[in-house]
Amino acid sequence: MWFMSDFIASREEEFSKWYLDIVQKAKLVDYSPVKGCMVIMPYGYAIWERIQSVIDDKFKESGHENAYFPLLIPYEFLEREKEHVKGFSPELAVVTTAGGEELREPLVLRPTSETIIWNMYSKWIKSYRDLPIKINQWANIIRWEKRTKPFLRTTEFLWQEGHTAHETSNEAQEEALFILNLYKKFVEDYLAIPVFYGKKTEREKFAGAVSTYTIEALMQDKKALQAGTSHYLGLNFAKAFDVKFQNKNGEMSYVFATSWGVSTRLIGALIMVHSDSKGLILPPKIAPIEILIVPILKKDDDVNKKILEYATTIFDILVKEKFRVEIDKDFKNSPGFRFAASEFKGIPIRIEIGSNDILMDCVTVARRDRDKNSKYQVSFKELLPKIKEELETMQCELFNKALEFRNSNTKEIIGFKENDYDLFKTYIKDNLGFVLSSWCGNEVCEENIKNDTKATIRCIPEDFQDKSLDNVTCIYCNTSAKHFVLFARAY
């Protein structure tokens, strides 16, 4: 396809440009003519399909079903939940004309689907026998964003949104946490991204939620990224849409709700956590192509025929073992160019097959996350176990590397009587990363810290539960602390 220069900006000096270069060179997205909307190109979409396929299976295994609700929502629906409309109004796109006529009532493009779904649930839920409902939807979402960046924040994006309905508060809260845990496991096991998890503060929670739970990851520029959220909505939407059921005692009760989602933003996280100066690095378990076989041809047709046969034999063996594998047939370009192309795309393992290799009944194996001098020959017989081992090791090492980076950029600056807010400020300014600190629970302190440092409370983490709050004070106001909290500057 269209040509792009080899140059990738320095990750250390120009992180933002580095990110955009990788996105372009790996052919993940392209800019569209509509401001803030991206085109997800085949290779980027293939990553999304991998994510969808794994998560969708997990949803179904745990009793969730997929459905599809309308894109267009009457504006009046949003207004029924006060916090919800306040949160989403500024970002709405509105259809005012359709079929050549002005609409009597404007329709908004879904910025999220709680309202239209709870309107339907009011028809579907009559009795405790109808509960729980656990529905998920894969859909496009429109939020009119001022500043956009591919995958991280775009006017249109793709996501899944789960919407469940329950008899009791307990059951709904369990569901919200079950999903949070499912997200955490998925992001850690498949995307090889370690996350902190916990509750959002009142200020940071979803517009319309009682509680928002989040998973938070650290990017290589030491900024945090919210990677998925799960909301306990209490009775807010049941009340807004008058959704009641007859309980086992014959009384009418409101229905408890959750909602939760992850989006194409996860691809942004993947890029910013693992990639390097040569391009994308994909963890094997999520890579659309785990192994690329690169036959290197010479001028001798007989030799070339043997090389291609050898490549096909290996391809067939790997396909049979259910690996996602391709043969590179870009013979018009030099081996160096082709190797670089596979590195741009972050393919975990490259198998090079040249005339010397086949003479020795060998291939050359290169791992994407290793130095280029570390590639080595493997005999045909040893190849399959070796490939399995390398893929597992790479998955593991990428996670460990990211974990080490995250941990070494997570600093404790807890408030005590002799607390030093200046230390906190200076640290965040100079180092970024996560700061585990302590907070009184007052929104004014939270706001002031944000104004001073641009850092927000990412979550009240579940990760440091063994810590005692005795004698601990708010890092800002020095009164008794109510929570340990994780601060960071974030995307």
Next chain:
Amino acid sequence: MWFMSDFIASREEEFSKWYLDIVQKAKLVDYSPVKGCMVIMPYGYAIWERIQSVIDDKFKESGHENAYFPLLIPYEFLEREKEHVKGFSPELAVVTTAGGEELREPLVLRPTSETIIWNMYSKWIKSYRDLPIKINQWANIIRWEKRTKPFLRTTEFLWQEGHTAHETSNEAQEEALFILNLYKKFVEDYLAIPVFYGKKTEREKFAGAVSTYTIEALMQDKKALQAGTSHYLGLNFAKAFDVKFQNKNGEMSYVFATSWGVSTRLIGALIMVHSDSKGLILPPKIAPIEILIVPILKKDDDVNKKILEYATTIFDILVKEKFRVEIDKDFKNSPGFRFAASEFKGIPIRIEIGSNDILMDCVTVARRDRDKNSKYQVSFKELLPKIKEELETMQCELFNKALEFRNSNTKEIIGFKENDYDLFKTYIKDNLGFVLSSWCGNEVCEENIKNDTKATIRCIPEDFQDKSLDNVTCIYCNTSAKHFVLFARAY
């Protein structure tokens, strides 16, 4: 979930109501508060997921890749292709306000994506090396329809749209026909719906196409339904978006295009071709649940325990064999109610397990498309081969039944010198169905026939190629016929 009465309208007397009853009772869709937009409920969506999964594999096997393009399209893009804008303008939904501000340029919700995609192709295609591009997209589509009906015609629907770019006209035409054939095979093999296939007339073709190819099915009310289309677009969109490539001789040439799609409409076809007075009938290959195991409990706990164990054993065996199988646990309702529920949903095979069955080491097997007195006992040992056989037979018999219906409702009324247009008119009025007839190629005749009979030319079929046009005249004007054509009243 919510309760619905047992009553299904008579298919013979009130076909339209019968259709809507089935859609509701099988819980496929529900009406949404937004006019003309449907909610696709979990069971309906599960059918769509089956369709997606099978077709998507076929696309990928034949070298197509998925991608995602923006929902929002600048209105000006549509205007660049004259026929295209003329065809789609009346159905557009337009976003005029977003993020609290009026947009400088209105954005339309995609009624189809040729324009936005060819705008991107103009960036991506520079040389013959960039060709072919074979991209597919799974997406939601908005067309403001006046009269809507679940699955058949709704303001929003889900579909796939393929958009390919080629060096030569030949290659593009081959692609359009390759996909038409893929659709035909899929609809016949999986949905068990026989289709005629061929070219649309100029009057009926896609707005912006050079040629439109179609597959046409016959519903049980003897009206035709267009089930999928594939368009050869020639250079129309390449010229509108100035998409040129450097060919092998170094010259700049325009790029040839195709586009093609099938939608959630296929689910409407499934219902209208196979279902009966008891509800939906799904061909096994597309059914989300092929087999439902219904344990029938008594008042004896020990016996019930054995029945449930027996059910679980059979479930495990069938799951291991990759059947899509579920156990019905709706013990609060009577067996009769539960059988009827499985019939509403069109599940191909029901396995009933009661106390008498397990005493004899047997189960009772009922096939959805057979009379209720035809259910029979099968021994545990015989079950697996029997189930396999029944599913295959049922798939085959549903197709054959639909084929026989279609053929017995396809009448030849060819024009000759002594042609009788009155016969044609009377036949269509009294019998509906397909009429194979002959046509001079003049749009005026086509229009007049439509005005007289409400029948349109569904296609110039490829199915009757052995027929000779010697001495054949246009059924309307009696001049020399250019084509055999299939007429029908259609959805």
